[in-house]
Amino acid sequence: xxxxxxxxxxxxxxxxxxxxxxxxxxxxxxxxxxxxxxxxxxxxxxxxxxxxxxxxxxxxxxxxxxxxxxxxxxxxxxxxxxxxxxxxxxxxxxxxxxxxxxxxxxxxxx
Amino acid sequence: xxxxxxxxxxxxxxxxxxxxxxxxxxxxxxxxxxxxxxxxxxxxxxxxxxxxxxxxxxxxxxxxxxxxxxxxxxxxxxxxxxxxxxxxxxxxxxxxxxxxxxxxxxxxxxxxxxxxxxx
Numbered sequence: 001x002x003x004x005x006x007x008x009x010x011x012x013x014x015x016x017x018x019x020x021x022x023x024x025x026x027x028x029x030x031x032x033x034x035x036x037x038x039x040x041x042x043x044x045x046x047x048x049x050x051x052x053x054x055x056x057x058x059x060x061x062x063x064x065x066x067x068x069x070x071x072x073x074x075x076x077x078x079x080x081x082x083x084x085x086x087x088x089x090x091x092x093x094x095x096x097x098x099x100x101x102x103x104x105x106x107x108x109x110x
Numbered sequence: 111x112x113x114x115x116x117x118x119x120x121x122x123x124x125x126x127x128x129x130x131x132x133x134x135x136x137x138x139x140x141x142x143x144x145x146x147x148x149x150x151x152x153x154x155x156x157x158x159x160x161x162x163x164x165x166x167x168x169x170x171x172x173x174x175x176x177x178x179x180x181x182x183x184x185x186x187x188x189x190x191x192x193x194x195x196x197x198x199x200x201x202x203x204x205x206x207x208x209x210x211x212x213x214x215x216x217x218x219x220x221x222x223x224x225x226x227x228x229x
Contacts, residue, residue: 002154035216037155044205044221045147045155050214088155090216098169099145099157 003028004089004102011108017077020105022089024070028100032092034072036065039086039104048087049074076107084109112136112218114206119223122196132189132206132220140164140184143209145216146191148202148225156202159191160209174200196227 005023012018022034036049047056049065052072064075072091076083089102118130132144146158159170159180168180179192189206203222209215 035214037216039155044219045207045216046219047214047216050216054214056214056217086154090155090157096172098171099160101147101155101157104154 002103003093003096003100004091006087006089006102006105008103009106009108011110012076012079013110014079014081016079017075018079018107019076020074020087020089020107022072022074022102024072024091024093024100026070027095028070028091028093029067029072030070031094034065034067034089034091036063036072036074037088037090039088041086045088079109081109083107114208114218114220116204116206116220116223119204119225121226121228123229124196124198124227126196127192127194128196128225130191130193130204130206130223130225132191134187134189137208137212137218139182139187139189142211143167143215144180144182144189145207145209146180146189147205147207148200149205149222150199150202153202158204161189162209163211193225196225198227201225201227 033051037045039045052067053065113135115133143162161180177195181190205222206220208218
């Protein structure tokens with residue numbers, strides 16, 4: 001059971017907009033910034049969003065992040081087949097004195 | 111070009127030890143905190159440990175406290191994870207990633223090294 005809760009799966013058709021939620025508590029998302037990672041099978045994770053809504057250089061602006069209270073969201077607009085991957089949220093948890101990851105969301109492009 | 115290269119993984123019996131290394135190039139290790147993150151086969155990511163750039167702050171996930179030790183040699187641009195009293199449930203791909211420093215955390219990841227704990 002992960003401290004951060006993500007839906008196990010999400011799906012959409014090409015061109016659609018999909019959102020992936022990440023729900024936490026006051027000790028983690030409520031008081032710290034959220035990061036999002038993208039991971040393809042057999043490869044290392046890649047940073048997609050940092051500080052809740054910032055994109056590293058090279059990440060398409062189709063990817064956006066937001067945070068409100070104890071929840072965060074990753075939105076992908078103009079969905080493409082190459083976006084089919086696993087997505088993870090992470091943040092610092094002050095009560096646990098450590099970082100926590102969401103359980104991950106497998107995105108399928110139909 | 112930034113590169114993080116993990117090594118030291120392998121097959122080990124329960125109760126034994128293993129030491130992982132993460133060799134960093136393309137950035138100055140002493141400017142960054144560093145993480146270890148693992149992923150069990152078919153499972154999600156699990157954060158393991160973090161060490162600040164100067165080693166003054168260290169944190170571990172509860173499941174490895176007292177068994178794993180994170181350390182670093184900034185002069186050799188290398189991060190380590192000493193893993194003792196290994197358990198079957200420690201079986202995973204272990205990644206190193208950058209922590210707090212001259213940019214966002216988790217911006218750089220290694221390719222991972224597989225640790226298999228089995229009798």
